[in-house]
Amino acid sequence: MTILVIAEHDNKVLAPATLNTVAAAAKICGEIHVLVAGASVGGVAEAAAKVAGVAKVLVADNAAYAHQLPENVAPLVAALVQEAGAAGYSHILAAATSNGKNILPRVAAALDVDQISEIISVESADTFKRPIYAGNAIATVQSNAAVKVITVRATGFDPVAAEGGSAAVEAVAAAHDAGISSFVGEELAKSDRPELTAAKIVVSGGRGMQNGDNFKHLYALADKLGAAVGASRAAVDAGFVPNDMQVGQTGKIVAPQLYIAVGISGAIQHLAGMKDSKVIVAINKDEEAPIFQLADYGLVADLFEAIPEMAALA
Amino acid sequence: MKVLVAVKRVVDANVKVRVKADESDVELSNVKMSINPFCEIAVEAALQLKESGQASEVIAVSVGPDVCQEQLRTALAMGADRAVLIKTGNDLEPLAIAKLLYTVTQREEPGIVLLGKQSIDGDNNQTGQMLSALMGSAQGTFASQINVVGDWVNVIREVDGGLETRSLRLPAVITADLRLNEPRYASLPNIMKAKKKPLEVIDASDLGVDIAPRLKVIKVSAPPERKAGIRVNSVQELVEKLKNEAGVI
Numbered sequence: 001m002t003i004l005v006i007a008e009h010d011n012k013v014l015a016p017a018t019l020n021t022v023a024a025a026a027k028i029c030g031e032i033h034v035l036v037a038g039a040s041v042g043g044v045a046e047a048a049a050k051v052a053g054v055a056k057v058l059v060a061d062n063a064a065y066a067h068q069l070p071e072n073v074a075p076l077v078a079a080l081v082q083e084a085g086a087a088g089y090s091h092i093l094a095a096a097t098s099n100g101k102n103i104l105p106r107v108a109a110a111l112d113v114d115q116i117s118e119i120i121s122v123e124s125a126d127t128f129k130r131p132i133y134a135g136n137a138i139a140t141v142q143s144n145a146a147v148k149v150i151t152v153r154a155t156g157f158d159p160v161a162a163e164g165g166s167a168a169v170e171a172v173a174a175a176h177d178a179g180i181s182s183f184v185g186e187e188l189a190k191s192d193r194p195e196l197t198a199a200k201i202v203v204s205g206g207r208g209m210q211n212g213d214n215f216k217h218l219y220a221l222a223d224k225l226g227a228a229v230g231a232s233r234a235a236v237d238a239g240f241v242p243n244d245m246q247v248g249q250t251g252k253i254v255a256p257q258l259y260i261a262v263g264i265s266g267a268i269q270h271l272a273g274m275k276d277s278k279v280i281v282a283i284n285k286d287e288e289a290p291i292f293q294l295a296d297y298g299l300v301a302d303l304f305e306a307i308p309e310m311a312a313l314a
Numbered sequence: 315m316k317v318l319v320a321v322k323r324v325v326d327a328n329v330k331v332r333v334k335a336d337e338s339d340v341e342l343s344n345v346k347m348s349i350n351p352f353c354e355i356a357v358e359a360a361l362q363l364k365e366s367g368q369a370s371e372v373i374a375v376s377v378g379p380d381v382c383q384e385q386l387r388t389a390l391a392m393g394a395d396r397a398v399l400i401k402t403g404n405d406l407e408p409l410a411i412a413k414l415l416y417t418v419t420q421r422e423e424p425g426i427v428l429l430g431k432q433s434i435d436g437d438n439n440q441t442g443q444m445l446s447a448l449m450g451s452a453q454g455t456f457a458s459q460i461n462v463v464g465d466w467v468n469v470i471r472e473v474d475g476g477l478e479t480r481s482l483r484l485p486a487v488i489t490a491d492l493r494l495n496e497p498r499y500a501s502l503p504n505i506m507k508a509k510k511k512p513l514e515v516i517d518a519s520d521l522g523v524d525i526a527p528r529l530k531v532i533k534v535s536a537p538p539e540r541k542a543g544i545r546v547n548s549v550q551e552l553v554e555k556l557k558n559e560a561g562v563i
Contacts, residue, residue, distance in 0.1 A: 112409075135537060137333050186478040237492075243493060279562050298543060301549070313553040314553055
Protein backbone atom coordinates (compact mmCIF):
# COMPACT_ATOMS: atom_id res chain seq x y z
CA MET A 1 0.00 0.00 0.00
CA THR A 2 1.30 3.43 -0.92
CA ILE A 3 -0.36 6.65 0.17
CA LEU A 4 -0.01 9.92 -1.71
CA VAL A 5 -0.36 13.05 0.44
CA ILE A 6 -0.82 16.33 -1.40
CA ALA A 7 1.19 19.02 0.37
CA GLU A 8 -0.52 22.24 1.38
CA HIS A 9 1.78 25.21 0.82
CA ASP A 10 2.03 28.73 -0.60
CA ASN A 11 5.13 28.00 -2.76
CA LYS A 12 7.33 29.16 0.13
CA VAL A 13 6.27 27.44 3.34
CA LEU A 14 4.87 23.97 3.99
CA ALA A 15 1.56 24.55 5.81
CA PRO A 16 1.15 22.85 9.23
CA ALA A 17 -2.06 21.13 8.03
CA THR A 18 0.20 18.87 5.93
CA LEU A 19 1.63 17.40 9.15
CA ASN A 20 -1.85 16.45 10.37
CA THR A 21 -2.57 14.88 6.99
CA VAL A 22 0.63 12.81 7.14
CA ALA A 23 -0.46 11.73 10.65
CA ALA A 24 -3.73 10.42 9.18
CA ALA A 25 -1.75 8.65 6.43
CA ALA A 26 0.45 7.02 9.07
CA LYS A 27 -2.68 5.60 10.75
CA ILE A 28 -3.66 3.90 7.46
CA CYS A 29 -0.21 2.21 7.41
CA GLY A 30 1.77 2.07 4.21
CA GLU A 31 4.52 3.92 2.44
CA ILE A 32 3.86 7.67 2.44
CA HIS A 33 4.73 9.83 -0.57
CA VAL A 34 4.18 13.58 -0.55
CA LEU A 35 3.41 15.54 -3.72
CA VAL A 36 4.55 19.16 -3.79
CA ALA A 37 2.96 20.83 -6.81
CA GLY A 38 3.71 24.51 -7.34
CA ALA A 39 6.21 26.97 -8.78
CA SER A 40 9.73 27.41 -7.34
CA VAL A 41 8.90 25.01 -4.54
CA GLY A 42 12.43 23.75 -3.78
CA GLY A 43 12.22 24.98 -0.19
CA VAL A 44 8.82 23.38 0.37
CA ALA A 45 10.08 20.07 -1.04
CA GLU A 46 13.08 20.19 1.33
CA ALA A 47 10.77 20.81 4.28
CA ALA A 48 8.49 17.95 3.17
CA ALA A 49 11.47 15.58 2.94
CA LYS A 50 12.23 16.21 6.62
CA VAL A 51 8.73 15.34 7.81
CA ALA A 52 8.76 12.23 9.99
CA GLY A 53 7.41 9.13 8.25
CA VAL A 54 7.62 10.38 4.66
CA ALA A 55 9.38 7.95 2.29
CA LYS A 56 9.44 9.98 -0.91
CA VAL A 57 8.71 13.54 -2.03
CA LEU A 58 7.50 14.13 -5.60
CA VAL A 59 8.07 17.64 -6.87
CA ALA A 60 6.05 19.03 -9.77
CA ASP A 61 7.64 22.43 -10.29
CA ASN A 62 5.84 24.33 -13.01
CA ALA A 63 4.25 27.77 -13.44
CA ALA A 64 0.95 26.05 -14.26
CA TYR A 65 0.73 24.79 -10.66
CA ALA A 66 1.72 28.07 -9.00
CA HIS A 67 -1.72 28.98 -7.73
CA GLN A 68 -3.13 25.51 -7.14
CA LEU A 69 -5.58 25.83 -10.03
CA PRO A 70 -7.65 22.64 -9.79
CA GLU A 71 -8.00 22.50 -13.59
CA ASN A 72 -4.22 21.92 -13.73
CA VAL A 73 -3.37 20.18 -10.45
CA ALA A 74 -6.19 17.59 -10.51
CA PRO A 75 -5.07 16.09 -13.88
CA LEU A 76 -1.50 15.96 -12.51
CA VAL A 77 -2.61 13.92 -9.49
CA ALA A 78 -4.88 11.70 -11.57
CA ALA A 79 -2.04 11.05 -14.05
CA LEU A 80 0.37 10.13 -11.22
CA VAL A 81 -2.14 7.59 -9.93
CA GLN A 82 -2.92 6.16 -13.37
CA GLU A 83 0.73 5.90 -14.39
CA ALA A 84 1.56 4.05 -11.19
CA GLY A 85 -1.07 1.42 -12.12
CA ALA A 86 -2.60 -1.24 -9.90
CA ALA A 87 0.50 -1.57 -7.72
CA GLY A 88 0.56 2.19 -7.18
CA TYR A 89 -1.39 4.46 -4.90
CA SER A 90 -4.14 3.02 -2.75
CA HIS A 91 -4.98 6.32 -1.02
CA ILE A 92 -4.79 10.01 -1.92
CA LEU A 93 -5.00 12.38 1.02
CA ALA A 94 -5.13 16.14 1.31
CA ALA A 95 -5.93 18.48 4.16
CA ALA A 96 -9.51 19.74 4.23
CA THR A 97 -8.35 23.30 3.53
CA SER A 98 -9.83 25.50 0.83
CA ASN A 99 -7.23 24.12 -1.62
CA GLY A 100 -7.76 20.50 -0.61
CA LYS A 101 -11.53 20.79 -0.86
CA ASN A 102 -11.19 22.53 -4.21
CA ILE A 103 -8.88 20.00 -5.84
CA LEU A 104 -9.65 16.52 -4.46
CA PRO A 105 -13.26 16.05 -5.66
CA ARG A 106 -11.97 16.87 -9.15
CA VAL A 107 -9.29 14.20 -8.77
CA ALA A 108 -11.90 11.69 -7.58
CA ALA A 109 -14.20 12.39 -10.54
CA ALA A 110 -11.25 12.03 -12.94
CA LEU A 111 -10.53 8.60 -11.42
CA ASP A 112 -14.26 7.73 -11.29
CA VAL A 113 -14.20 7.00 -7.56
CA ASP A 114 -16.10 8.43 -4.62
CA GLN A 115 -14.46 10.93 -2.30
CA ILE A 116 -14.62 10.98 1.49
CA SER A 117 -14.66 14.46 3.02
CA GLU A 118 -13.16 15.66 6.30
CA ILE A 119 -12.39 12.40 8.05
CA ILE A 120 -11.79 12.70 11.80
CA SER A 121 -10.50 9.16 12.38
CA VAL A 122 -9.07 6.16 10.56
CA GLU A 123 -10.74 2.89 11.66
CA SER A 124 -8.91 0.74 9.11
CA ALA A 125 -7.43 1.12 5.62
CA ASP A 126 -10.92 1.32 4.09
CA THR A 127 -13.09 2.57 6.97
CA PHE A 128 -13.23 6.13 8.26
CA LYS A 129 -15.29 8.36 10.51
CA ARG A 130 -16.59 11.73 9.41
CA PRO A 131 -19.05 14.25 10.83
CA ILE A 132 -22.33 14.96 9.00
CA TYR A 133 -25.24 17.33 9.68
CA ALA A 134 -22.98 20.08 11.08
CA GLY A 135 -21.29 17.64 13.42
CA ASN A 136 -24.56 16.45 14.99
CA ALA A 137 -23.87 12.91 13.79
CA ILE A 138 -20.74 10.91 13.08
CA ALA A 139 -20.88 8.54 10.11
CA THR A 140 -18.62 5.50 9.85
CA VAL A 141 -18.13 4.81 6.15
CA GLN A 142 -16.41 2.06 4.21
CA SER A 143 -15.11 2.49 0.68
CA ASN A 144 -14.37 -0.34 -1.72
CA ALA A 145 -12.81 1.98 -4.30
CA ALA A 146 -9.45 0.90 -5.74
CA VAL A 147 -8.10 4.34 -4.86
CA LYS A 148 -9.51 6.05 -1.81
CA VAL A 149 -9.59 9.82 -2.18
CA ILE A 150 -9.88 11.54 1.19
CA THR A 151 -9.71 14.98 2.76
CA VAL A 152 -8.53 15.11 6.36
CA ARG A 153 -9.86 17.40 9.07
CA ALA A 154 -6.65 18.66 10.70
CA THR A 155 -8.14 18.95 14.19
CA GLY A 156 -8.87 15.21 14.18
CA PHE A 157 -5.19 14.18 14.07
CA ASP A 158 -2.16 15.25 16.11
CA PRO A 159 0.55 16.46 13.72
CA VAL A 160 3.65 14.35 13.04
CA ALA A 161 7.07 15.88 13.72
CA ALA A 162 8.25 18.35 11.09
CA GLU A 163 11.84 17.16 11.56
CA GLY A 164 13.56 13.81 11.68
CA GLY A 165 12.65 12.33 8.30
CA SER A 166 14.97 11.99 5.34
CA ALA A 167 12.87 11.24 2.28
CA ALA A 168 14.21 11.03 -1.26
CA VAL A 169 13.19 13.96 -3.44
CA GLU A 170 12.19 13.14 -7.00
CA ALA A 171 11.14 15.56 -9.77
CA VAL A 172 7.97 14.90 -11.75
CA ALA A 173 8.25 16.04 -15.35
CA ALA A 174 4.54 16.53 -15.93
CA ALA A 175 3.02 19.86 -16.96
CA HIS A 176 -0.73 20.00 -17.23
CA ASP A 177 -1.99 23.40 -18.31
CA ALA A 178 -5.66 23.28 -19.26
CA GLY A 179 -5.60 26.99 -20.16
CA ILE A 180 -9.18 27.49 -19.01
CA SER A 181 -8.50 29.34 -15.77
CA SER A 182 -6.04 31.83 -14.37
CA PHE A 183 -5.12 33.50 -11.11
CA VAL A 184 -5.90 37.22 -11.06
CA GLY A 185 -5.01 38.36 -7.55
CA GLU A 186 -5.52 37.89 -3.87
CA GLU A 187 -6.29 39.91 -0.80
CA LEU A 188 -4.94 38.13 2.24
CA ALA A 189 -5.72 39.32 5.73
CA LYS A 190 -2.58 40.22 7.68
CA SER A 191 -2.23 39.20 11.30
CA ASP A 192 0.61 38.81 13.79
CA ARG A 193 -1.47 36.55 16.03
CA PRO A 194 -1.26 32.75 15.78
CA GLU A 195 -3.14 31.08 12.95
CA LEU A 196 -6.73 30.33 13.94
CA THR A 197 -6.73 26.61 13.14
CA ALA A 198 -3.41 25.98 14.92
CA ALA A 199 -3.78 28.23 17.99
CA LYS A 200 -3.85 26.72 21.50
CA ILE A 201 -6.27 29.40 22.66
CA VAL A 202 -8.99 31.03 20.56
CA VAL A 203 -11.04 34.05 21.60
CA SER A 204 -14.12 34.54 19.41
CA GLY A 205 -16.62 37.37 19.19
CA GLY A 206 -20.18 37.36 17.91
CA ARG A 207 -23.01 39.75 17.25
CA GLY A 208 -22.81 40.87 20.88
CA MET A 209 -19.60 42.76 20.03
CA GLN A 210 -21.91 45.36 18.38
CA ASN A 211 -19.28 46.72 15.97
CA GLY A 212 -15.85 46.08 14.47
CA ASP A 213 -14.14 48.65 16.68
CA ASN A 214 -15.15 46.76 19.83
CA PHE A 215 -13.10 43.76 18.67
CA LYS A 216 -10.12 45.70 20.07
CA HIS A 217 -11.17 44.40 23.51
CA LEU A 218 -10.84 40.83 22.22
CA TYR A 219 -7.49 41.59 20.55
CA ALA A 220 -6.17 42.94 23.86
CA LEU A 221 -7.26 39.79 25.69
CA ALA A 222 -5.95 37.57 22.89
CA ASP A 223 -2.53 39.23 22.96
CA LYS A 224 -2.37 38.70 26.71
CA LEU A 225 -3.14 34.98 26.28
CA GLY A 226 -1.17 34.44 23.06
CA ALA A 227 -4.47 33.53 21.42
CA ALA A 228 -5.94 33.74 17.92
CA VAL A 229 -9.15 35.72 17.37
CA GLY A 230 -12.16 34.17 15.67
CA ALA A 231 -15.73 35.24 14.98
CA SER A 232 -19.22 33.89 14.45
CA ARG A 233 -20.97 34.20 11.11
CA ALA A 234 -23.15 36.99 12.53
CA ALA A 235 -20.06 39.09 13.26
CA VAL A 236 -18.65 38.44 9.77
CA ASP A 237 -21.93 39.13 7.98
CA ALA A 238 -22.35 42.36 9.92
CA GLY A 239 -18.93 43.41 8.58
CA PHE A 240 -17.24 43.58 12.01
CA VAL A 241 -14.32 41.38 10.84
CA PRO A 242 -13.16 39.65 7.60
CA ASN A 243 -14.61 36.29 6.60
CA ASP A 244 -11.41 34.31 7.11
CA MET A 245 -11.98 34.72 10.87
CA GLN A 246 -15.25 32.80 10.77
CA VAL A 247 -15.46 29.68 12.92
CA GLY A 248 -18.20 27.20 12.07
CA GLN A 249 -19.64 24.64 9.69
CA THR A 250 -18.89 26.86 6.71
CA GLY A 251 -15.84 28.59 8.12
CA LYS A 252 -12.85 27.21 9.96
CA ILE A 253 -12.94 24.18 12.24
CA VAL A 254 -10.89 24.66 15.40
CA ALA A 255 -10.15 22.45 18.40
CA PRO A 256 -7.91 24.48 20.72
CA GLN A 257 -7.14 23.82 24.38
CA LEU A 258 -9.29 26.79 25.32
CA TYR A 259 -12.10 28.43 23.34
CA ILE A 260 -13.60 31.62 24.74
CA ALA A 261 -16.93 32.53 23.09
CA VAL A 262 -17.83 36.14 23.73
CA GLY A 263 -21.25 37.52 22.79
CA ILE A 264 -21.97 34.37 20.73
CA SER A 265 -25.39 32.75 21.20
CA GLY A 266 -24.22 29.34 19.96
CA ALA A 267 -26.12 28.45 16.78
CA ILE A 268 -25.71 24.83 15.55
CA GLN A 269 -23.58 26.06 12.65
CA HIS A 270 -21.14 27.82 14.96
CA LEU A 271 -20.91 24.90 17.39
CA ALA A 272 -19.94 22.64 14.45
CA GLY A 273 -16.71 24.59 14.19
CA MET A 274 -15.58 24.58 17.83
CA LYS A 275 -17.29 21.94 19.93
CA ASP A 276 -14.24 19.68 19.98
CA SER A 277 -12.28 22.31 21.92
CA LYS A 278 -10.89 20.95 25.19
CA VAL A 279 -12.26 23.68 27.45
CA ILE A 280 -15.06 26.01 26.34
CA VAL A 281 -15.81 29.28 28.12
CA ALA A 282 -18.93 31.30 27.34
CA ILE A 283 -19.34 34.93 28.28
CA ASN A 284 -22.80 36.22 27.46
CA LYS A 285 -25.32 38.46 29.11
CA ASP A 286 -28.24 36.26 28.01
CA GLU A 287 -28.32 33.41 30.49
CA GLU A 288 -30.62 31.43 28.16
CA ALA A 289 -28.07 31.44 25.29
CA PRO A 290 -27.57 27.88 23.91
CA ILE A 291 -23.77 28.28 24.16
CA PHE A 292 -24.07 27.77 27.95
CA GLN A 293 -25.25 24.17 27.38
CA LEU A 294 -21.88 23.37 25.84
CA ALA A 295 -19.60 25.55 27.96
CA ASP A 296 -17.40 24.10 30.69
CA TYR A 297 -17.38 27.50 32.37
CA GLY A 298 -20.16 30.00 31.80
CA LEU A 299 -20.21 33.59 32.94
CA VAL A 300 -23.37 35.68 32.64
CA ALA A 301 -22.00 39.18 32.35
CA ASP A 302 -21.73 42.25 30.15
CA LEU A 303 -18.77 41.51 27.89
CA PHE A 304 -17.67 45.15 27.83
CA GLU A 305 -16.97 44.92 31.56
CA ALA A 306 -15.87 41.28 31.72
CA ILE A 307 -13.32 41.24 28.86
CA PRO A 308 -11.14 44.18 30.01
CA GLU A 309 -11.28 42.80 33.56
CA MET A 310 -10.22 39.37 32.29
CA ALA A 311 -7.37 40.88 30.25
CA ALA A 312 -6.14 42.63 33.39
CA LEU A 313 -6.23 39.43 35.48
CA ALA A 314 -4.94 36.91 32.92
CA MET B 315 -26.46 32.19 -22.25
CA LYS B 316 -28.44 29.79 -20.13
CA VAL B 317 -27.73 29.41 -16.44
CA LEU B 318 -28.34 26.07 -14.79
CA VAL B 319 -28.76 26.07 -11.01
CA ALA B 320 -28.81 22.93 -8.89
CA VAL B 321 -30.94 22.82 -5.75
CA LYS B 322 -31.08 20.18 -3.04
CA ARG B 323 -33.83 19.28 -0.58
CA VAL B 324 -32.32 18.99 2.89
CA VAL B 325 -33.33 19.09 6.56
CA ASP B 326 -34.04 22.69 7.50
CA ALA B 327 -30.92 24.43 8.83
CA ASN B 328 -32.56 25.22 12.17
CA VAL B 329 -33.54 21.64 12.98
CA LYS B 330 -31.28 19.87 15.44
CA VAL B 331 -31.15 16.36 14.00
CA ARG B 332 -31.06 13.26 16.17
CA VAL B 333 -29.46 9.93 15.48
CA LYS B 334 -31.82 6.93 15.28
CA ALA B 335 -31.64 4.47 18.16
CA ASP B 336 -30.41 1.66 15.87
CA GLU B 337 -27.59 3.92 14.58
CA SER B 338 -28.60 3.33 10.94
CA ASP B 339 -29.09 7.01 10.09
CA VAL B 340 -30.41 10.27 11.49
CA GLU B 341 -34.14 10.64 12.13
CA LEU B 342 -35.66 12.23 9.03
CA SER B 343 -39.36 11.42 9.32
CA ASN B 344 -41.59 14.36 10.25
CA VAL B 345 -38.69 16.78 10.08
CA LYS B 346 -39.05 20.12 8.29
CA MET B 347 -37.30 20.12 4.90
CA SER B 348 -36.13 23.14 2.88
CA ILE B 349 -33.88 24.20 0.04
CA ASN B 350 -30.25 23.87 1.15
CA PRO B 351 -29.24 27.45 2.17
CA PHE B 352 -26.24 27.51 -0.20
CA CYS B 353 -28.47 26.42 -3.10
CA GLU B 354 -30.79 29.33 -2.30
CA ILE B 355 -27.81 31.67 -2.70
CA ALA B 356 -26.96 29.98 -6.01
CA VAL B 357 -30.53 30.54 -7.26
CA GLU B 358 -30.34 34.22 -6.27
CA ALA B 359 -27.01 34.56 -8.11
CA ALA B 360 -28.55 33.00 -11.24
CA LEU B 361 -31.49 35.40 -11.06
CA GLN B 362 -29.16 38.38 -10.69
CA LEU B 363 -27.27 37.26 -13.82
CA LYS B 364 -30.57 37.22 -15.70
CA GLU B 365 -31.70 40.58 -14.33
CA SER B 366 -28.42 42.20 -15.37
CA GLY B 367 -28.95 40.91 -18.93
CA GLN B 368 -26.08 38.41 -18.82
CA ALA B 369 -28.26 35.30 -18.78
CA SER B 370 -31.23 34.55 -21.01
CA GLU B 371 -32.83 31.74 -19.05
CA VAL B 372 -32.52 30.24 -15.56
CA ILE B 373 -33.16 26.51 -15.26
CA ALA B 374 -33.42 24.95 -11.81
CA VAL B 375 -32.55 21.28 -11.51
CA SER B 376 -32.77 18.85 -8.63
CA VAL B 377 -31.92 15.19 -8.16
CA GLY B 378 -33.97 13.10 -5.76
CA PRO B 379 -37.42 11.69 -5.00
CA ASP B 380 -40.71 13.24 -6.17
CA VAL B 381 -41.04 15.49 -3.12
CA CYS B 382 -38.07 17.54 -4.38
CA GLN B 383 -40.61 19.20 -6.67
CA GLU B 384 -41.44 21.40 -3.64
CA GLN B 385 -37.92 22.85 -3.64
CA LEU B 386 -37.99 23.30 -7.43
CA ARG B 387 -41.31 25.18 -7.09
CA THR B 388 -39.61 27.43 -4.52
CA ALA B 389 -36.82 28.14 -7.02
CA LEU B 390 -39.48 28.88 -9.69
CA ALA B 391 -41.28 31.19 -7.27
CA MET B 392 -38.00 33.05 -6.66
CA GLY B 393 -37.83 33.62 -10.43
CA ALA B 394 -36.33 30.62 -12.25
CA ASP B 395 -37.91 30.09 -15.70
CA ARG B 396 -38.32 26.32 -15.67
CA ALA B 397 -37.28 23.29 -13.70
CA VAL B 398 -36.04 19.75 -14.23
CA LEU B 399 -36.30 16.96 -11.66
CA ILE B 400 -34.18 13.87 -12.12
CA LYS B 401 -36.17 11.33 -10.19
CA THR B 402 -34.18 8.89 -8.04
CA GLY B 403 -34.31 7.34 -4.62
CA ASN B 404 -32.91 9.10 -1.58
CA ASP B 405 -29.34 9.73 -0.59
CA LEU B 406 -27.22 9.61 -3.72
CA GLU B 407 -23.51 10.19 -3.41
CA PRO B 408 -22.01 13.38 -4.85
CA LEU B 409 -20.38 11.58 -7.80
CA ALA B 410 -23.73 10.04 -8.82
CA ILE B 411 -25.45 13.44 -8.50
CA ALA B 412 -22.68 15.07 -10.55
CA LYS B 413 -23.09 12.44 -13.29
CA LEU B 414 -26.85 12.99 -13.44
CA LEU B 415 -26.43 16.78 -13.52
CA TYR B 416 -23.85 16.29 -16.28
CA THR B 417 -26.51 14.71 -18.54
CA VAL B 418 -28.62 17.86 -18.12
CA THR B 419 -25.68 20.14 -18.95
CA GLN B 420 -25.05 18.12 -22.12
CA ARG B 421 -28.62 18.72 -23.23
CA GLU B 422 -29.01 22.36 -22.14
CA GLU B 423 -25.43 23.58 -22.73
CA PRO B 424 -25.50 26.31 -20.08
CA GLY B 425 -22.81 29.02 -19.96
CA ILE B 426 -22.69 28.88 -16.16
CA VAL B 427 -23.71 26.14 -13.78
CA LEU B 428 -24.33 27.37 -10.24
CA LEU B 429 -24.40 25.17 -7.16
CA GLY B 430 -24.12 25.74 -3.44
CA LYS B 431 -20.67 25.11 -1.99
CA GLN B 432 -21.94 22.27 0.19
CA SER B 433 -25.19 20.77 1.40
CA ILE B 434 -25.78 21.00 5.12
CA ASP B 435 -26.78 17.33 5.46
CA GLY B 436 -23.84 15.42 3.98
CA ASP B 437 -21.37 18.33 4.40
CA ASN B 438 -19.42 16.86 1.46
CA ASN B 439 -18.49 19.92 -0.59
CA GLN B 440 -17.83 17.81 -3.72
CA THR B 441 -20.64 17.93 -6.28
CA GLY B 442 -19.70 21.20 -8.05
CA GLN B 443 -16.05 20.21 -8.38
CA MET B 444 -16.99 16.75 -9.67
CA LEU B 445 -19.47 18.15 -12.20
CA SER B 446 -16.83 20.57 -13.42
CA ALA B 447 -14.36 17.70 -13.86
CA LEU B 448 -16.92 15.71 -15.89
CA MET B 449 -17.65 18.75 -18.08
CA GLY B 450 -13.92 19.44 -18.47
CA SER B 451 -14.71 23.04 -17.53
CA ALA B 452 -13.15 25.56 -15.17
CA GLN B 453 -14.45 25.77 -11.60
CA GLY B 454 -14.93 28.71 -9.27
CA THR B 455 -15.62 27.31 -5.82
CA PHE B 456 -16.63 29.24 -2.67
CA ALA B 457 -17.59 32.30 -4.72
CA SER B 458 -18.37 35.58 -2.99
CA GLN B 459 -18.60 37.65 -6.18
CA ILE B 460 -19.21 36.85 -9.88
CA ASN B 461 -18.47 39.14 -12.86
CA VAL B 462 -18.97 37.94 -16.43
CA VAL B 463 -16.50 39.58 -18.84
CA GLY B 464 -17.06 38.44 -22.41
CA ASP B 465 -16.22 34.73 -22.71
CA TRP B 466 -14.70 34.65 -19.24
CA VAL B 467 -16.02 35.05 -15.73
CA ASN B 468 -14.11 36.58 -12.82
CA VAL B 469 -14.87 34.92 -9.52
CA ILE B 470 -13.79 36.25 -6.13
CA ARG B 471 -13.37 33.24 -3.87
CA GLU B 472 -13.27 32.88 -0.10
CA VAL B 473 -10.04 31.06 0.74
CA ASP B 474 -8.35 30.25 4.05
CA GLY B 475 -6.27 33.42 4.29
CA GLY B 476 -8.76 35.90 2.81
CA LEU B 477 -10.03 36.46 -0.73
CA GLU B 478 -8.71 35.42 -4.13
CA THR B 479 -9.77 36.28 -7.69
CA ARG B 480 -9.65 33.79 -10.53
CA SER B 481 -10.65 34.17 -14.16
CA LEU B 482 -12.48 31.20 -15.72
CA ARG B 483 -13.32 30.46 -19.32
CA LEU B 484 -17.03 29.84 -19.98
CA PRO B 485 -18.70 27.44 -19.63
CA ALA B 486 -17.79 27.30 -15.97
CA VAL B 487 -19.10 25.76 -12.77
CA ILE B 488 -19.43 28.13 -9.81
CA THR B 489 -20.28 27.16 -6.23
CA ALA B 490 -21.80 29.78 -3.96
CA ASP B 491 -20.44 30.76 -0.58
CA LEU B 492 -22.50 32.47 2.12
CA ARG B 493 -21.53 36.00 1.28
CA LEU B 494 -22.29 35.90 -2.44
CA ASN B 495 -25.71 37.50 -1.88
CA GLU B 496 -28.83 37.72 0.26
CA PRO B 497 -31.47 35.42 -1.30
CA ARG B 498 -34.89 37.00 -1.97
CA TYR B 499 -38.16 35.77 -0.55
CA ALA B 500 -40.77 34.42 -2.94
CA SER B 501 -43.87 36.65 -2.88
CA LEU B 502 -47.33 35.11 -2.71
CA PRO B 503 -48.28 36.10 -6.31
CA ASN B 504 -44.99 34.58 -7.51
CA ILE B 505 -45.66 31.39 -5.57
CA MET B 506 -49.01 31.17 -7.38
CA LYS B 507 -47.40 31.87 -10.77
CA ALA B 508 -44.70 29.28 -10.11
CA LYS B 509 -47.35 26.56 -10.08
CA LYS B 510 -47.89 27.16 -13.80
CA LYS B 511 -44.21 27.18 -14.82
CA PRO B 512 -42.89 24.08 -16.63
CA LEU B 513 -41.42 21.33 -14.43
CA GLU B 514 -40.06 18.35 -16.34
CA VAL B 515 -39.55 15.03 -14.57
CA ILE B 516 -36.93 12.63 -15.93
CA ASP B 517 -36.47 9.15 -14.51
CA ALA B 518 -32.81 8.62 -13.63
CA SER B 519 -33.01 5.02 -14.81
CA ASP B 520 -33.65 6.32 -18.38
CA LEU B 521 -30.33 8.18 -18.42
CA GLY B 522 -28.02 5.16 -18.39
CA VAL B 523 -25.87 6.54 -15.59
CA ASP B 524 -24.33 4.28 -12.95
CA ILE B 525 -25.62 5.70 -9.67
CA ALA B 526 -25.13 2.66 -7.45
CA PRO B 527 -23.67 3.66 -4.06
CA ARG B 528 -19.97 3.02 -3.68
CA LEU B 529 -19.61 4.01 -0.08
CA LYS B 530 -21.11 1.83 2.60
CA VAL B 531 -22.39 3.62 5.69
CA ILE B 532 -21.65 1.21 8.52
CA LYS B 533 -23.24 3.29 11.22
CA VAL B 534 -24.29 6.78 12.17
CA SER B 535 -23.67 7.58 15.80
CA ALA B 536 -24.23 10.56 18.05
CA PRO B 537 -21.16 12.68 18.76
CA PRO B 538 -19.67 12.26 22.24
CA GLU B 539 -21.59 14.28 24.83
CA ARG B 540 -19.72 16.96 26.76
CA LYS B 541 -20.13 16.74 30.47
CA ALA B 542 -22.16 19.50 32.05
CA GLY B 543 -20.24 22.67 32.83
CA ILE B 544 -20.57 25.10 35.68
CA ARG B 545 -21.56 28.74 36.03
CA VAL B 546 -19.05 31.08 37.59
CA ASN B 547 -20.08 34.29 39.30
CA SER B 548 -17.21 36.61 38.50
CA VAL B 549 -14.33 37.16 36.10
CA GLN B 550 -11.98 36.58 39.01
CA GLU B 551 -13.46 33.13 39.67
CA LEU B 552 -13.32 32.33 35.93
CA VAL B 553 -9.64 33.23 35.59
CA GLU B 554 -8.81 31.35 38.79
CA LYS B 555 -10.58 28.21 37.51
CA LEU B 556 -8.92 28.41 34.07
CA LYS B 557 -5.52 28.70 35.73
CA ASN B 558 -5.82 26.18 38.53
CA GLU B 559 -8.66 23.77 37.70
CA ALA B 560 -8.42 23.47 33.92
CA GLY B 561 -4.78 24.55 33.63
CA VAL B 562 -5.28 26.08 30.20
CA ILE B 563 -3.92 29.59 30.78
